[in-house]
Amino acid sequence: xxxxxxxxxxxxxxxxxxxxxxxxxxxxxxxxxxxxxxxxxxxxxxxxxxxxxxxxxxxxxxxxxxxxxxxxxxxxxxxxxxxxxxxxxxxxxxxxxxxxxxxxxxxxxxxxxxxxxxxxxxxxxxxxxxxxxxxxxxxxxxxxxxxxxxxxxxxxxxxxxxxxxxxxxxxxxxxxxxxxxxxxxxxxxxxxxxxxxxxxxxxxxxxxxxxxxxxxxxxxxxxxxxxxxxxxxxxxxxxxxxxxxxxxxxxxxxxxxxxxxxxxxxxxxxxxxxxxxxxxxxxxxxxxxxxxxxxxxxxxxxxxxxxxxxxxxxxxxxxxxxxxxxxxxxxxxxxxxxxxxxxxx
Numbered sequence: 001x002x003x004x005x006x007x008x009x010x011x012x013x014x015x016x017x018x019x020x021x022x023x024x025x026x027x028x029x030x031x032x033x034x035x036x037x038x039x040x041x042x043x044x045x046x047x048x049x050x051x052x053x054x055x056x057x058x059x060x061x062x063x064x065x066x067x068x069x070x071x072x073x074x075x076x077x078x079x080x081x082x083x084x085x086x087x088x089x090x091x092x093x094x095x096x097x098x099x100x101x102x103x104x105x106x107x108x109x110x111x112x113x114x115x116x117x118x119x120x121x122x123x124x125x126x127x128x129x130x131x132x133x134x135x136x137x138x139x140x141x142x143x144x145x146x147x148x149x150x151x152x153x154x155x156x157x158x159x160x161x162x163x164x165x166x167x168x169x170x171x172x173x174x175x176x177x178x179x180x181x182x183x184x185x186x187x188x189x190x191x192x193x194x195x196x197x198x199x200x201x202x203x204x205x206x207x208x209x210x211x212x213x214x215x216x217x218x219x220x221x222x223x224x225x226x227x228x229x230x231x232x233x234x235x236x237x238x239x240x241x242x243x244x245x246x247x248x249x250x251x252x253x254x255x256x257x258x259x260x261x262x263x264x265x266x267x268x269x270x271x272x273x274x275x276x277x278x279x280x281x282x283x284x285x286x287x288x289x290x291x292x293x294x295x296x297x298x299x300x301x302x303x304x305x306x307x308x309x310x311x312x313x314x315x316x317x318x319x320x321x322x323x324x325x326x327x328x329x330x331x332x333x334x335x336x337x338x339x340x341x342x343x344x345x
Contacts (some may be wrong), residue, residue: 011076011344016308021041032313038081046061058071065091067095069124088131114131145194161188163205192205198272212232252323257294260310266303268323284325301317308338313333
């Protein structure tokens with residue numbers, strides 16, 4: 001893989017091809033430069049980076065799903081394959097690493113289950129030690145990630161219309177379902193991705209099937225979710241087909257972003273400082289088709305979007321004070337085939 005230069009400016013792009021691409025961003029202009037790629041097997045669509053920054057994990061989103069670990073070369077960002085393991089289900093579509101770096105969590109969409117794989121000292125993956133099958137009508141696990149306390153893991157299931165709560169037992173290397181903690185979502189909502197507020201006890205859920213974002217209260221002592229309210233991710237009166245995908249909260253906690261596939265936009269919400277109440281402030285065209293995941297760069301000055309169907313990653317300027325987005329002029333974009341997931345090194 002071609003060598004990169006500086007670490008914080010590096011971006012890894014997961015795709016529906018056989019490659020993970022390495023891109024460099026110029027923090028001053030937002031300009032993107034493609035500097036390399038690595039063969040990662042079929043459909044390395046979703047990525048996660050170990051807290052120590054030295055290992056990257058990718059899914060192989062296939063009928064017989066797999067997970068691949070890559071060592072990250074510190075000077076260049078180059079990836080070297082370490083090991084792979086079965087994901088224990090079909091179409092793994094989301095991976096996250098617990099905050100201590102000891103366990104990898106995976107959501108298997110077609111399998112309708114979630115699994116925990118221990119992480120070895122060198123970052124390689126051990127075989128899964130815990131696999132939990134979701135219940136309900138046509139389960140499709142779409143997301144799993146640890147809570148800020150690292151005591152629990154939350155999993156959004158699009159088919160079951162439920163956000164499952166698990167006790168994350170790192171000593172026992174297991175996930176234990178806390179059924180009374182689950183959030184039962186509105187029928188047909190299709191919960192897809194989750195984001196925790198950095199200071200308030202809130203979780204925001206991107207609902208794929210009804211174009212809403214749901215706000216849940218999370219009791220981190222009991223591991224219990226309580227639904228509060230929902231907001232539309234598209235402008236009032238818009239009636240086209242739309243499927244929200246990714247969701248992120250700015251580090252300030254004052255702005256929430258959701259990607260809209262179909263409306264082809266990023267919805268920008270202000271977040272009330274004390275209550276977390278959402279207000280839709282903007283819907284900004286992604287200047288491409290079918291925006292999957294997106295990412296805020298570490299400086300908070302830029303937001304990057306992966307437009308899957310138009311083979312492009314597009315950069316938007318971001319106002320750090322109010323969170324509003326502005327298209328870059330001239331447009332800063334780069335051609336990447338079928339991009340899905342964006343992860344800064």
